[in-house]
Amino acid sequence: MNYNNQWLIEKYQRKDKIKYLFFWGHGESTSGVVTQSCLSQWWVAPFRENGITYPTAEHWMMAGKARLFNDEAVLQRILKARTPAEAKKLGRQVRLFDPAVWDEHKSNIVIAGNLLKFSQHPDLKEFLINTKDRVLVEASPVDTIWGIGMKSDHEHVENPLRWRGQNLLGYALMAVRDKL
Structure with a gap:
């Protein structure tokens, strides 16, 4: 599947049910549980x-x-x-x-x-696979190439027509999920 904003906008305009998983930042959880932060390019996982x-x-x-x-x-x-x-x-x-x-x-x-x-990294692989069919979205307010140019709490975050960015990282991760 070739994921991109046009693909998502078409789903959105058809009123398909879309589940999102927003991520931004790369800090580890204090409990040691893998969270969506592992999706970050900056997450340390050699x-x-x-x-x-x-x-x-x-x-x-x-x-x-x-x-x-x-x-x-x-x-x-x-x-x-x-x-x-x-x-x-x-x-x-x-x-x-x-x-x-x-x-x-x-x-x-x-x-x-x-x-x-x-x-x-089996724990990270399990996390990514368990995102199932969710649309992965880098909700970075500053990145309009790899992210969407807005935070996850923005009022229009679930409307891809209003995104300021391309979400290339989110779509790349979805392609990886398909391959795993």
């Missing part, structure tokens, strides 16, 4: 691919960006980044960056990283 450990899915995404544009120097710095914020900052320094090329590849990069993350 995973391995080809002998390389990625502390977060954000590290994977930024490393993928550096690889896409053949920036080995920035790639090596991303792989050594201590935090997802540092990895993100380094990702903005990738040389020869072309937004059109990035737009073509970014969702598949995020899907691949999250497939690794969730398949290598």
Whole structure:
């Protein structure tokens, strides 16, 4: 399934029953129970691919960006980044960056990283699978690409026609859920 805002808007306009799961932030619960925070790119859940450990899915995404544009120097710095914020900052320094090329590849990069993350952590995999057919929504008030540009308590949060963002992360996670 190719999930996107157009797909969701069509469901919404048909008045299909839609169940949402909103998430934003990456803090662990104090009880140790896995919550929707695990859906964040910044959630610390190290995973391995080809002998390389990625502390977060954000590290994977930024490393993928550096690889896409053949920036080995920035790639090596991303792989050594201590935090997802540092990895993100380094990702903005990738040389020869072309937004059109990035737009073509970014969702598949995020899907691949999250497939690794969730398949290598049984507790996270179980959480994601148990979201069933819910529409996963990154309710970030500041991110209009990976999120919807509004918080989960916004009066229009359940109306995709009013979203300010593309929710690419939510849709990528739904694609991962389908593959698991």
